[in-house]
Structure formats: structure tokens, C-alpha cells
Amino acid sequence: MKDATEPLVHVTGLRKAFGAALVLDDVSLSVRAGEAVALLGANGAGKTTLLRILATLARPTRGTAVIAGFDCAREPERVRERVGLVAHGTLIYEDLTAEENLRFWRVLSGGQALAADLREALAAVELEPYAGERVRSFSAGMKRRLSLARVVLARPQVLLLDEPFAGLDQRGKKWLEEYLQAFKAGGGAIVMVTHSFGRQLSVADRIAILGGGRIALDRPRPSVTADELARLYALHTEEAP
Amino acid sequence: MWFSTGSRRLTRVLGWLAALGLLAGLVLALGVAPREVSQGDVQRIMYLHVPSILTAYLAFAIVLVASLGYLVSRRQAWDRWAGSAAEIGTLFTGLTLASGSLWGKPTWGTWYLMLRGMIDEAERRAQFAAVLGIVAALNIPLVHFSVLWWRTLHQPPTLLRPVPAALAGIFRFTLGVNWVAFTLLFAYLLAKRIRVGRLSEEGLP
Amino acid sequence: MRFVRRAWILAWKDLTIEWRAKETLNSLFFFALLLIFLFQFALGPDRERLSAALPGLLWLGFILSGLLGLGRTFAGERDNDCWDGLRLAPGEKSAIYVGKLAGNLLLMLAVEAIFLLLFGVFFDLDLVAALPGLALVVGLGTLGLAAVGTLFAAMTAHVRARELLFPVLVLPVEVPVLLGTVKATEAVLLGEPLGSVAHWLKLLAVANVIYLTIGVLTFDVVLDG
Known part of the structure; x- marks a missing residue:
């Protein structure tokens, strides 16, 4: 600033x-x-x-x-x-797992994707138990929460x-x-x-x-x-x- | 850009000069220049052909420069230049189609203009056309050499070898007049086209 | 370093998704099989006609399958607005181009290897001796195809009738690459030394440098458009 x-x-x-x-x-x-x-x-x-x-x-x-x-x-x-944008599109790749999605956007944005940070962000939106599951099987609400976790991680x-x-x-x-x-x-x-x-x-x-x-x-x-x-x-x- | 309000007179002068040049070129090509010994009257097509190619190359060069200009400055005027030069250039490449010597290139302009026609939003059209214009223009030497090498193994290129070396003075003079006339015609058409483009953009709300 | 990591994660993402869904790979495998059946019917048992036509057929297969695969490069980015995500990720957009290109290149080379294998089996050819030279020529040609294809696929991703427009835009640009690779492949398959087609290899290298440079320098414009 x-x-x-x-x-x-x-x-x-x-x-x-x-x-x-x-x-x-x-x-x-x-x-x-x-x-x-x-x-x-x-x-x-x-x-x-x-x-x-x-x-x-x-x-x-x-x-x-x-x-x-x-x-x-x-x-x-x-x-x-x-800025962190949460819009209608969830920015999720359905064939990646929840954790892989977070890692992808984090690294692409030039950040470090430490496993602990990813887990913490997933835990914040109560998705940690599903970290290793492909997003395709998620409900709409879970996908929504995952897209929020991406923003949480980006700070x-x-x-x-x-x-x-x-x-x-x-x-x-x-x-x-x-x-x-x-x-x-x-x-x-x-x-x-x-x-x-x-x-x-x-x-x-x-x-x-x-x-x-x-x-x-x-x-x-x-x-x-x-x-x-x-x-x-x-x-x-x-x-x- | 220098084709603004005050330069309409210049455009008109260009038009007359082009008309005069073309007339002179035609008389020279068909009436004054002698029949070429080895190829006969067929050779006279060269007076149409070579200036067309050179003018087309000029058009490609303008597309390249205008495309780069657009990407650097993001000013719509550059895009108008690129689009207009491509349109007029396509006209001239059309003249070279008959002999087929510029294989791969006659389609060039049509192809570039097709992309322009398929994108409605002005800004995106300008951006993509600029990228395409740069790719296409820098590709021309590669196409030229690859086609030349490809052909030389099967048949030597007969019709189009760039201006034969031992060209008598009158041939060369006729060619020069035609070349200047074509360039003037190109400049005239380009100026007109850019003006039309600008009016159609500014005239609408 | 950051650039490499960003390009790598993108290639990793594309290849992981492709490996799991196998959408492109499966279709292209059957496409290759079909093409080779067609070639067999068209050529008949005449060995001489085959060896004359082989370089052209090989590259016909490579470019058709390549165009099919490249045209789909950004299809996955349209779901869930991931395209917007790529634009929003801070940093050089050219890293995304390089990553996409690397993923495409690997996928195309895999399909081409399958093609070569099928050609060898169905036409009873011994390609082993020609393999090193072939690898160089095919690598150069595929890079030339992928460099332009990746850029143009991004450009046409949001255009009407992109399935038609994409190959029509790419093919004319690829004329020098196609002529060069077909000639060089012909020489390699005839057992001629690479030196005899050095001018073609140089042309391919120059074309690749030009295409890659344009791709890297203009990709941010294309992505942000």
C-alpha cells in the first residue's frame, strides 16, 4: 500500500x-x-x-x-x-483433489504451497477430511467452501x-x-x-x-x-x- | 495519425497520381515495351505481377508495424491501420493469384480478415488480430524459403524468379513506372479505407 | 525460479487431469488406429507406394491428431470460470503459456509414439535404425506445431465456431514446419545422413524460435483479451 x-x-x-x-x-x-x-x-x-x-x-x-x-x-x-475474488465460478478443477486444487492456485500465484498451510485452510472450511478426494464427488456447498479456502490461503x-x-x-x-x-x-x-x-x-x-x-x-x-x-x-x- | 481532416486533399491528389501512373504503366507495358524474345507476350504479365507482389509485401509490413504499435500503445488507430492494410493487401495478392507463384500467401489476407470478422468486441478483435498479424508477417520469409526449397527438388521455379538480372532498360523502366503506380494506388485505397473505418467507428453512438 | 515453478504446476495440472480423465488420450488413440486402417485401404499392399507416401502420411496423422488435441487445450479452463482464475493469478502470464505448451508437447509426443508403433506393426516397418534421427525431426516439428497451436487455442477459446476456426488459423502458419518435417522425415527414413537436410532442420529451428518468442511475448494480451 x-x-x-x-x-x-x-x-x-x-x-x-x-x-x-x-x-x-x-x-x-x-x-x-x-x-x-x-x-x-x-x-x-x-x-x-x-x-x-x-x-x-x-x-x-x-x-x-x-x-x-x-x-x-x-x-x-x-x-x-x-485482491481475492469469490464469484459465481468456483475456479475448481473437478478431476483434482481438494488439496491439489489449493496447491495449484497457490503455486500459480507465485506462493509457497506448504502442506501444513493447505491443511489449515481446508480445516478452516471443514473440508480437511476430504482433502485427498476428487472434487467431482463434492456437493455444491462443499465446492463453494473449497473456493473460499483458496481465498483464505491467498491472504x-x-x-x-x-x-x-x-x-x-x-x-x-x-x-x-x-x-x-x-x-x-x-x-x-x-x-x-x-x-x-x-x-x-x-x-x-x-x-x-x-x-x-x-x-x-x-x-x-x-x-x-x-x-x-x-x-x-x-x-x-x-x-x- | 496523419490522415486526418486536412489531408482529404492529399488523398485526392494521391488518387489522381495513381490513375495517371496506371495509365502510363499500361501504355508502356502493352504498347512501348518490346516483345520479350524467349517468353513472348506472356512475359508482359510481369508488369502486373511484380508490382502486385511488392505492394502486397508493403501491406504485410504495414500490418506488422501497426500490430506491434497496437500492442505497445493499445490505441485503436493502429488497429485500424492493420485491418485496412490487410484488406487492401488482400486485394493485391488477389492479382498475383493467377500465376500461383506466391503459393500459401494469397490466402494470407483472407485468413487474417476471417478472424477479424469473427470477433465482435472491438478491443478483443484488435488484440487477437495484432497477434495474428505478427505471426503471419514474420512467417512470410519462412513460407517463402520452404516453398522454394520444396519446389526446387521437383521442378525449378520458372515463372517467378525475382526480376531477371539482365533486364534491358525499357523493361526495367516499365516495371518501375508500374511499381510506383501500384504503390500510389495502394496508398490511395489505404487512406480511403482508414477514413471509412474511422467514420464508421466515430459516427456511431 | 518462480517462473519455472508456475509453468511446471500448470503442466502438472493439465497432465494429471488428462491422466485421470483420459479424454483426449483415448480419443486420439482410436483416431490413430482409424487413420492407419484408412491408409492401409488406400495404399494396398504395394510396398513402393508405401515408402514414397510414408513421410507424408505420418505427418498427416501427427498434424490431424495434434490439431484435435491442441484445440481442446483450453476446454477445461472454461468450466467453473478457471480461465478467470488464470488471469487473476499474479505473475507473468507467459509462464502459463510455457506450462500449457509443455503439457501439450508431452501429450502430442506420446500420441506420436503410439502412431509410430502402430505404423511399424501394421505396415511391417523397421523404424529402430531411423529412431534417433526421427526423434530429432519429430521433436522439432511437434514443437513448431504446439507453439503456434497453444497460442491460437487461447486466442480462439472464446470465439464462435472455434472448432472450425482453430485449424483454419493454424494450418497456413504451419506450412514451413510441415514442408520441412516431411522432407527431413523422408531423408531419415531413407537412411540418409541428417547433414543432407541440414537446411530444413535450421529452418525448423528458426521457425520454432520465432513462434516461441511471439508466444511468450504476446500471451498476456491473448489471455487478458
Whole structure:
């Protein structure tokens, strides 16, 4: 990190167009260290697109996205060293075992794949008993947990999460909540895309609603009641194209 | 890029010069240059053939440079140059098809343009086309030598041996005029094509 | 060192998956068998016609099976968004190219060894004497094929009609490699010294250097596209 006072995630005037279709118009958002922002919005509001730009998987048409002082478009490798992305794709090779999957991504990212570390990460998501089994036989929830173990192992500074609670059972959800709280306490920043207004929002410090290609609302979570949130959500997402 | 608003006049001048050059070249090739002794009138095809090849090579060189330029700078203008040069170059390689002497190369442009046609997203198209353009352009000498060596074992290359050494002055002059005319025509078409490409990109919302 | 480790883990991953699923290997083995049956029907029992056609047939088999295998290189990366994972892994993307290439090369050489074995058995040929020279020529040619094939497979991985586009893009580039290897293979099978085809071997080496350099330098563009 270049400057400790800078926010870990800093987005200004971001626009993304696919051909003639404008998905993001003018998005600005900041997330400080130790802070989590929940990003809400209707289908097609551009939540995933914003996440992909932050993860360096897509380039903005205009504006900048900066992570830990590094520009996502111009210095993607520096950004990639610092972000962990959990999206819909699990990044799993079904014919490798759980442990082999973790080792592969760890070594490919330039890290050391110590057996003890791999076991520890698997233990964290309660997959250690299945470490040597091929992932093809896993349930969807187990695959989901394995993809979280990959991120746990990478120790990123910024977590980019797209519906991280989807497909997890109650135990899994509880573990993820605790992990995310600990991640924040350790000085990390979280951007979390979600559709539900349920208890998983408790991780978030702020709630932002994406509508009409911009951040339509950005408020501290404690100041918004559940009813009010539902009303605001309906209000702002109706403007969405 | 230097083909911008002010240079439309230059383009027009290029067009007229090319037309004049082609006319002069045609008169020289069919009327003035004498009948070649050993090959007869068939030899006159050379005045069409050699300038076409040289122009095609020029096009490939531009594709190579523009492709490298794109990869380094990521500016769409370079991609427009590469794509346009490939299109016009393909036109000229088409002229050499008849004798089949550039075996393997006439398909070159079509093949490159096919990839361009199959990718809708402008940025990705430019990136892939640049890689393909570099591979293809650097491959040309390899293709040239391999085809030459392959053939020499079966039959000596008769029709296309680069410009015969003992070429009389009038042959050489005719060839030179045609070459200049073809290059001017190429430059004119390229300028037009780049302009069309730019307008179609900027004109749309 | 980090580069080597990253390239190695990728080749290891591809080969482990291939060894467990055997999708490509099984299909290519039957493909080789089928081709050789076809060649036998086409050529009949005439030994002279066979020895004249052998280098060409051999490389026809190598390149057809090679293209089939290479075209599938990135098929496994499309599942579960692993392609995105490759892009997100920090570090030189060329390590991924080198790893993919190494895995492809080993797989292709294995299939080619099977081809040679089948040729030897079905056409009653003694290839043992020619083997060292053959190994050099086949190695050079296969590298040339795999270097371009790996790069273009990544390029066409997300294009419509990639199954068609891929071979159509690769084959014209491979003209010098094919001409060179067929000529060199012919010389080796006739028992001529390698020196007689030195110009072809040099051409193959130069082609390989050019293809590998382009692959290493442009792979990040191709992967990030």
C-alpha cells in the first residue's frame, strides 16, 4: 500500500459500456481498511461488472478504480496480488483433489504451497477430511467452501465477493460471517454484492445501492432499518435501465 | 495519425497520381515495351505481377508495424491501420493469384480478415488480430524459403524468379513506372479505407 | 525460479487431469488406429507406394491428431470460470503459456509414439535404425506445431465456431514446419545422413524460435483479451 490514509478501494467516475449498452454510468465508491460495503441492486444493475473491474477482469470505459494505491487498469498485476475474488465460478478443477486444487492456485500465484498451510485452510472450511478426494464427488456447498479456502490461503488485502453466502448451509454461513469479521478486524476491506436483505448484511458497515448506472444510495448500515431498506431499494432499482 | 481532416486533399491528389501512373504503366507495358524474345507476350504479365507482389509485401509490413504499435500503445488507430492494410493487401495478392507463384500467401489476407470478422468486441478483435498479424508477417520469409526449397527438388521455379538480372532498360523502366503506380494506388485505397473505418467507428453512438 | 515453478504446476495440472480423465488420450488413440486402417485401404499392399507416401502420411496423422488435441487445450479452463482464475493469478502470464505448451508437447509426443508403433506393426516397418534421427525431426516439428497451436487455442477459446476456426488459423502458419518435417522425415527414413537436410532442420529451428518468442511475448494480451 502506497499511502496508509488512502482508502483501500477507491472508485471515481467509473463508466463501463458494452458497445452501445451503458452498464455503469458514473460510479464513485470508497472503502477504507477494516470496512465492508454491501452492494445491492437489481439484476443487470452492473454489480458484477463493477466487481469484475475491481478484480482487473474487465477494463473501465472511463474513470478509475484504484486498489491499495494501484490502478486496476494500468497495474493489474499489483492489484491481483492484493485482491481475492469469490464469484459465481468456483475456479475448481473437478478431476483434482481438494488439496491439489489449493496447491495449484497457490503455486500459480507465485506462493509457497506448504502442506501444513493447505491443511489449515481446508480445516478452516471443514473440508480437511476430504482433502485427498476428487472434487467431482463434492456437493455444491462443499465446492463453494473449497473456493473460499483458496481465498483464505491467498491472504488478500481486499475481498471482492459476489453472493458469497449463496449455496452455503447454516454452518457454512456462520463460519463465513466470522471469517469476514476477522478479515475486517485484520485491516482488510470488503466489497460484497448481494441480493438478500437478511442477516448476512450484518457484516456490512455500509450499504450501497447501485441503480441507473450510479451509486444511488450509500449509507451506514446501522442507520437503515430493514423496512426502510426495502423501500429505498424499490425506489432506486426502479430507475435501473 | 496523419490522415486526418486536412489531408482529404492529399488523398485526392494521391488518387489522381495513381490513375495517371496506371495509365502510363499500361501504355508502356502493352504498347512501348518490346516483345520479350524467349517468353513472348506472356512475359508482359510481369508488369502486373511484380508490382502486385511488392505492394502486397508493403501491406504485410504495414500490418506488422501497426500490430506491434497496437500492442505497445493499445490505441485503436493502429488497429485500424492493420485491418485496412490487410484488406487492401488482400486485394493485391488477389492479382498475383493467377500465376500461383506466391503459393500459401494469397490466402494470407483472407485468413487474417476471417478472424477479424469473427470477433465482435472491438478491443478483443484488435488484440487477437495484432497477434495474428505478427505471426503471419514474420512467417512470410519462412513460407517463402520452404516453398522454394520444396519446389526446387521437383521442378525449378520458372515463372517467378525475382526480376531477371539482365533486364534491358525499357523493361526495367516499365516495371518501375508500374511499381510506383501500384504503390500510389495502394496508398490511395489505404487512406480511403482508414477514413471509412474511422467514420464508421466515430459516427456511431 | 518462480517462473519455472508456475509453468511446471500448470503442466502438472493439465497432465494429471488428462491422466485421470483420459479424454483426449483415448480419443486420439482410436483416431490413430482409424487413420492407419484408412491408409492401409488406400495404399494396398504395394510396398513402393508405401515408402514414397510414408513421410507424408505420418505427418498427416501427427498434424490431424495434434490439431484435435491442441484445440481442446483450453476446454477445461472454461468450466467453473478457471480461465478467470488464470488471469487473476499474479505473475507473468507467459509462464502459463510455457506450462500449457509443455503439457501439450508431452501429450502430442506420446500420441506420436503410439502412431509410430502402430505404423511399424501394421505396415511391417523397421523404424529402430531411423529412431534417433526421427526423434530429432519429430521433436522439432511437434514443437513448431504446439507453439503456434497453444497460442491460437487461447486466442480462439472464446470465439464462435472455434472448432472450425482453430485449424483454419493454424494450418497456413504451419506450412514451413510441415514442408520441412516431411522432407527431413523422408531423408531419415531413407537412411540418409541428417547433414543432407541440414537446411530444413535450421529452418525448423528458426521457425520454432520465432513462434516461441511471439508466444511468450504476446500471451498476456491473448489471455487478458
